[in-house]
Amino acid sequence: MPAFPALTHVAITVSDLAASTAWYQTLFDAKPVLDEDEESGNFHHTVFALAGGTLFGLHTHSSSGSDADGFDERNVGLDHVAFACTRPELEEWVARLDKAGIAHSGIKHAHYGSGISFRDPDNIALEFFAPPAG
Structure with a gap:
């Protein structure tokens, strides 16, 4: 297989x-x-x-759908889309998002990796994600 x-x-x-x-x-x-x-x-x-x-x-x-309230990751379906990057690149993404005027979470760290969360014009959750080093 x-x-x-x-x-x-x-x-x-x-x-x-x-x-x-x-x-x-x-x-x-x-x-x-x-x-x-x-x-x-x-x-x-x-x-x-x-x-x-x-x-x-x-x-x-x-044909339009029935969800007039827009995207909500708490509903069944997509939760978010994550774009791969390295941990050092996260700082560069913060600067790029700031320059573009895109609101974001700043870099958040967890045992499973680090990321920056942000949303598109339809409120769809997006993220830059770096797995833990090592």
């Missing part, structure tokens, strides 16, 4: 594609590699290519 594969992409549904695209463009410091209506016409996706080959997609759907 082969090893379980790595994630190839993450796709999140956003309420305002233009605003989210601009926000993630600032966060990733990159333009999308894809921005199109999906072949079936059921959704539009804007996709960013991240280091390591992972794709990060923003979706809007032609």
